[in-house]
Amino acid sequence: MNTHLTQKQIDSYQENGFIVIHDFLTPEELEEWREAVDEAVRKRGKQRILSQEEKDRAETYYDYVFVQRVNLWQDNERVRRLILDPGLGKMAADLARVDGMRIWHDQALIKQPWANPTGWHLDNPYWSYSSRDTLSIWVALDDATLQNGCLYFLPGSHKTATFDNVGIGENISDIFRIYPQWKEIMAAPAEMKAGSCSFHNGLIAHGAGANMTPGWRRAMTCGFMPDGSAFNGKQNILSDEQFASYTIGDVLDDDIQNPLLYHRAKPYREKLEKISG
Numbered sequence: 001m002n003t004h005l006t007q008k009q010i011d012s013y014q015e016n017g018f019i020v021i022h023d024f025l026t027p028e029e030l031e032e033w034r035e036a037v038d039e040a041v042r043k044r045g046k047q048r049i050l051s052q053e054e055k056d057r058a059e060t061y062y063d064y065v066f067v068q069r070v071n072l073w074q075d076n077e078r079v080r081r082l083i084l085d086p087g088l089g090k091m092a093a094d095l096a097r098v099d100g101m102r103i104w105h106d107q108a109l110i111k112q113p114w115a116n117p118t119g120w121h122l123d124n125p126y127w128s129y130s131s132r133d134t135l136s137i138w139v140a141l142d143d144a145t146l147q148n149g150c151l152y153f154l155p156g157s158h159k160t161a162t163f164d165n166v167g168i169g170e171n172i173s174d175i176f177r178i179y180p181q182w183k184e185i186m187a188a189p190a191e192m193k194a195g196s197c198s199f200h201n202g203l204i205a206h207g208a209g210a211n212m213t214p215g216w217r218r219a220m221t222c223g224f225m226p227d228g229s230a231f232n233g234k235q236n237i238l239s240d241e242q243f244a245s246y247t248i249g250d251v252l253d254d255d256i257q258n259p260l261l262y263h264r265a266k267p268y269r270e271k272l273e274k275i276s277g
C-alpha cells in the first residue's frame, strides 16, 4: 500500500476537495482486497453479489444504482484487517490536516452491469456528525472508466457547501436546486485502474456515471471521522440504543463503533501499535 503523500498532493486535495492516487495497492494487495470484499459481501447476502431475494426486491431506482453493504469491517475479519490500518488513518489525517481519525463506516459500492448513475450528492450531511474535514477513501477493485461508472467531482464545491443535501434519487441534478452556483463548474471524472484510489472531502459534490457495460464496477470505500467530532442528532449507522444514548454535542468516541485509526499524539500511537501488533 502506497501511503506516501507529497505536500503537493495534500495542497491539491485541500484546493479541489479530492485527490486520485494511482497504483495505491500492489497487484497482490489488490487481489486480497477483492477477495476479502467479495467474501464479506457474499456472506452478507446469500449469493455472490445479489441474493435471489434481493433480486426480487430490487425494484427501486436506488437498488439499481449499486449494491451497497455497510460496515463489513464489523463482521468480516479480512476486511477488518484491511480497513483498520493506521496507514489509512494517517493518510486521511494528513490530507485533512487533523490530528486523529476514527472510522465512521466502510461500504462496498458495487455497480452491477447496466447500473443507474449515482446522483450528485454530499456525504457528510448523511452522517451523525457535521465536519468540514471529514473525508472518504474510494478504492477501485475493478478499473473504473467513463463507460462503467467512474466517480465525478465538482472541484472546489466543498468550500462553499453548507450541510444541505439531496438524496441519491432519479434526478441526478437535484443538487443544483440547492446549490445553483455550482451549475457552471466543469465536472472532473476520476478514471482509475483497479488498485488505485481516491480520497474525497465529505462536503464535495460527487456522483458517478451509469454502468454502460455488461461488467461489474466494484469499489470499497470508508469514511473517516476526525477525532473529537460531536453528535449532530442524526441516526445514520448508529443503533437505536446508541442513538438514544447520545445528546447533541456529545463526542462520538466509542472505540467499538468508531475505532481510532490514527492519532499524531505519541501515547495514542503507542497504544495503537500495541493493538495492531
Ligand SMILES: O=C(O)CCC(=O)C(=O)O
Pocket (backbone or CB within 6 Å): 066, 109, 118, 123, 136, 138, 149, 206, 207, 208, 219, 221
Ligand atoms: O461509487 C459510487 O457510485 C458512489 C460513491 C460515493 O458516493 C462515495 O464513495 O461517497
Ligand SMILES: [Fe+2]
Pocket (backbone or CB within 6 Å): 121, 122, 123, 206
Ligand atoms: Fe458519496
